[in-house]
Amino acid sequence: MVNLEAVAGWFSAHLSSFRIRDCLDILIVAFLIYEVIQFVRKSRAAQIIKGIFLLVVLMELSQFFDLSATSFLLSNTMQLGVMAVLVVFQPELRGALEQVGRRSLGMDFFSNHERREELEDCVRAVSTACEEMSKHRVGALIVFERTTGLRDVISSGVTMDAKVTVELIETVFSTNTPLHDGAVVIREGRLHAASCLLPLTQNRNLSKELGTRHRAAIGLSEVSDALVVVVSEESGKISLVVDGLIRRGYQAATLQEALMAGFQPLMEQAPSLFRRLLGKGEKP
Secondary structure, X not given: OOOHHHHHHHXXXXXXXXXXXXXXXXXXXXXXXXXXXXXXXXXXXXXXXXXXXXXXXXXXXXXXXXXXXXXXXXXXXXXXXXXXXXXXXXXXXXXXXXXXXXXXXXXHHHXXXXXXXXXXXXXXXXXXXXXXXXXXXXXXXEEEOOOOOXXXXXXXXXXEEEEOOHHHHHHHOOOOOXXXXXXXXXXXXXXXXXXXXXXXXXXOOOOOOOOHHHHHHHHHHHHOOOEEEEEOOOOOOEEEEEOOEEEEOXXXXXXXXXXXXXXXXXXXXXXXXXXXXXXXXXXX
């Protein structure tokens, strides 16, 4: 049976030695772990992290069972693997460090409500623009980034970082502009890049009615959790592609509702670690 007096005494002894600096130390470590997790999610490194974890487990097992050859091979692989990860993720690491240098430690953690309003304005503008382009048979391909980072897609296009408006979307996809051929990527409610290249799906069972835009939208949705909106140049139909599935026949109102529903699980999450710790999270 557990000795409650001993447990209480141990807890009291350790609590008496607990200092404010220890609390600060815990908060800093928790924040760093949170930022690493966010970096992994945004850089699509989850599979690589799983592979590294599996190698570590196998190496420990080989040492436990005294498998000399296997242990030697895995230990050397791990040493090369660290260098390989640094090389592969060099752009992401540089971007993360630049973001840390630009970050204001007080502002970004408490703006979830403002971000939701910006997202709603952005979704409304995109939906209205898509309906207008649908009427005039103007083709469009619009990507909404969610948790999966699209750095490689963005780097293939032209960086813009502009507020999303109906006029801007219609101008970008006008056949008279050099940016109309390709996709635009919207990140955090802003038009981040235009004329971006998307990977085409390898699914051979798709309808032959689907053109290159639709196949590119499906291809990106198969390797990320992005929401991709397509306006068909031939039929004028508005489609939404999520997780490799395409749904067609949207209007401005229904498209806006579907896009906001796609972001709803993310908006319900607490905006930051500090906000959760301070108990100031809010539901939108």
